[in-house]
Amino acid sequence: MKFFMPTQVISETDCIAKHAEKLASLGSHALIVTGNRSSKLNGSLDDVISALSEYSVSYTVFDKVEENPSVETVMSARDMGIECGADFVIGIGGGSPLDAAKAVALMIRNNEKSWEFLYEAADSSALPLAAVPTTCGTGSEVTGVAVLTRHDLKTKVSAKHKIFPDIAFIDGKYLLSAPKKIIVNTAIDALSHLIESAVNTLADTYSDMSVFAGLKEWAECRRYIEGESELTSAAAMKLMNASALAGMSIAQTGTTIPHSLSYMLTYGAGIPHGAAVGAFQGKYLKYADAERRKAVLDAIGFGDTYELGAYISKLAPVAAERELLERSAESVMKNTAKLALCPYKIDEKIMEDMIDLS
Ligand code: NAP
Ligand code: ZN
Numbered sequence: 001m002k003f004f005m006p007t008q009v010i011s012e013t014d015c016i017a018k019h020a021e022k023l024a025s026l027g028s029h030a031l032i033v034t035g036n037r038s039s040k041l042n043g044s045l046d047d048v049i050s051a052l053s054e055y056s057v058s059y060t061v062f063d064k065v066e067e068n069p070s071v072e073t074v075m076s077a078r079d080m081g082i083e084c085g086a087d088f089v090i091g092i093g094g095g096s097p098l099d100a101a102k103a104v105a106l107m108i109r110n111n112e113k114s115w116e117f118l119y120e121a122a123d124s125s126a127l128p129l130a131a132v133p134t135t136c137g138t139g140s141e142v143t144g145v146a147v148l149t150r151h152d153l154k155t156k157v158s159a160k161h162k163i164f165p166d167i168a169f170i171d172g173k174y175l176l177s178a179p180k181k182i183i184v185n186t187a188i189d190a191l192s193h194l195i196e197s198a199v200n201t202l203a204d205t206y207s208d209m210s211v212f213a214g215l216k217e218w219a220e221c222r223r224y225i226e227g228e229s230e231l232t233s234a235a236a237m238k239l240m241n242a243s244a245l246a247g248m249s250i251a252q253t254g255t256t257i258p259h260s261l262s263y264m265l266t267y268g269a270g271i272p273h274g275a276a277v278g279a280f281q282g283k284y285l286k287y288a289d290a291e292r293r294k295a296v297l298d299a300i301g302f303g304d305t306y307e308l309g310a311y312i313s314k315l316a317p318v319a320a321e322r323e324l325l326e327r328s329a330e331s332v333m334k335n336t337a338k339l340a341l342c343p344y345k346i347d348e349k350i351m352e353d354m355i356d357l358s
Helices: 020-024 045-053 071-084 095-109 115-119 180-198 207-221 233-255 257-269 274-280 281-286 289-302 305-315 322-333 348-354
Strands: 007-013 029-034 060-061 090-095 127-132 147-148 155-158 169-172
Touching: 007 060, 020 169, 020 305, 029 045, 029 071, 029 155, 029 289, 029 305, 045 060, 045 090, 045 127, 045 274, 060 071, 071 095, 071 115, 071 147, 090 095, 095 127, 115 147, 127 233, 155 257, 169 233, 180 207, 180 233, 180 257, 180 281, 180 289, 180 305, 180 348, 207 233, 207 289, 257 274, 257 281, 257 322, 274 305, 281 289, 281 305, 289 305
Parallel strands: 007 169, 029 060, 029 090, 090 127, 127 169
Antiparallel strands: 147 155
16 A cells, blocks of 8 residues: 655645745746636736745746647747756746646756646656646646647647646636636546546555545535535535645546546647546446445435436536547557556446447
C-alpha cells in the first residue's frame, strides 16, 4: 500500500489573502498561467496579484490557455516564462490552466528541451508551482497529471512526468459566479474520479479514505448540482473539497476506462470533459464487484447503476456519433495499461454495452 500526496492543501475562504506569504515564498518572479476570461471575473487573478504585490514579488501573466490545452500552448507559455525570468509558476482556473501550468513549470526548468520531453519518461524536476482551482471537477491541484491535447494524434495524452503542485489554494468563492453548466459538468467529473478510483485494481484502504470522504462531500451537494437550490458559499466549498478529495484518489490509482473512452469524444465532438467521462459511469460501475458497487451507490444515494446512469445523462447529456464511440472503444481495447486498472475483464460484449449511450 502507498499513499503519495506531496501537495500542501490550504482550503478555506479567502485562503490566498490569509496565506499570501506562502504563495510569495515560492520565488521572486511568478509566471501566472490562466485562461482568457474567468479568472479575471471571479476574483482569483486579483487575489493572486494582491498577494504577490503585498510581498513585492513580480509577475507576468500568460492568459491564453484554451480548454483542453495543447502542447503548442504550453510551449508558448514556456517561452514567455523564460523571457521574463520566471522562477515559479501559478496556475489559476479549471483543469485546463492547471494542467498547462504543470507542463509549463516542467518545461521552463528544462528549458533546453523540446516539447517531446513532455512524453519522455524522466525525473520530473519542475519549477515551484501553486494551483488555484476555480472549477469543482478535475482535482488537478492535487494530482501529478497534466492532460494535454496532441493535435498530431487528434486526441489528448497525459505528459509522462508527474508534476504535483507544491501548494493548492482551495476557495469555494470562485465557484459562486460560475455558470450552472460548468458546475454540473465539473461536479460529474469529480464523481467520475471517485467512482473510477473506487473500482480500480490499485484501490486500497488509503485511496478509499479519500474516495469515501469525497463521495460523502459530493452527496451532500446533490441538491445544488441538480439545480434545486442556489449554490451557497458552504456548498461551493464542499464541492471544491469533493473535487480535491477525488483528485487525491486518482493520484493514487489513476483513472480508468471511462476517462480513456472520453478523450476522443472531447477531441472529435467537442464534448466537455465532465460530460464525456460521466456518460460511461453507470455502465462502468454496473460490472464492478457487487459489494463495492453497493458501497459506492449507498454513499451517493442511488438505488442501482441504471438510476445513476440516467441521472448523469439527464444532467449532462452526451450525443456522440456511433462511429466515434466505436473508434474510441477500439483504441481503449488496445490500451493494456488502462485495461489493467479495471478490476474486471472488459470483453467485447461489456465494451459494446459501455458505449451504448441510448
Ligand atoms: P476548463 O477546461 O479548465 O474550463 C472550462 C471553462 O470553464 C472555460 O471556459 C473556463 O473559462 C471556465 N471557467 C473556469 N472556472 C470558472 C469559474 N469559476 N467561473 C466561470 N467560468 C469558469 O474546465 P475543467 O473541466 O476544470 O478542466 C478540464 C481539463 O482538465 C481537461 O483538459 C481535462 O482533460 C483535464 N483533467 C485533468 C485532470 C488531472 O488530474 N490533471 C483530471 C481530469 C481532467 P476560461 O477559459 O476563461 O478560464
Ligand atoms: Zn476527469
